[in-house]
Amino acid sequence: TIENLPSPSGNFESFLRTMPGVVAPNELSSVYSVRGGSYDENLVYVDDIEIYRPFLVRSGQQEGLSFINPDLVSDISFSAGGFSAMYGDKLSSVLDIKYKKPKSFGGSAYGSLMGAGIHVEGASKNEKFTWITGIRHRSNQFLLKSLDTQGEYKPRFTDIQTKLDYQISDKTLITFLGNYSFNQFNVIPSSRQTEFGSINEALRLTIYFDGQEVDEYRTGTGAISVTHMVNDS
16 A cells, blocks of 8 residues: 555655654655654664664755565554654654565566565564565656756665565574665756736746756665564563
8 A cells, every 4th residue: 555655755754754643844755743742752773773864955855765664564554642662752653564474475566667676575484583675766857847946856865675584593683674775966056936916916937057066975784683572472
């Protein structure tokens, strides 16, 4: 259902805007606010690993892909208040994501004028070792050309993500989660035309630009977690 929802950004967080009390600054951004709280007051976990947002560019069209890869998701839990203290000390919301734990080899792929992606997954014969990897590439070039500011847009957002699980024993599991993303946004604006005023006095403002904007950042994340079941409880 989430994959079929129309979204100009293609980010997983677009789904959260359909929940009560959740608002977002614009459709091209992955940030969201819950019940009037700050955008930084939302906890995000992937397989019990807290995900941080060290991105410096947050104005929508420059932002790129969010951390969560929808092709790898198996279960979603979202709470807009009243969640357990085990999640941490932030106050607005908790988004708890569980990635797939495959039992056999498989995969998927998609492509469009705005991007492409592929994911593969597999498991060993005894299912003690499982792995899942996804690669995404997205470019909103055709969408941005329809904005009021005319120019040459060259956005390129790419990321690769992998999760490895190894069942050491019946009670002990070790997990590795890794992510690397490359986000680049270039635009050479030429002109912008804005119309305003009333029916009796319609006004039009035309602005001509010189120069360019170049935004680029790379983000890497790596985490290892060990889960041990002391007993059946």
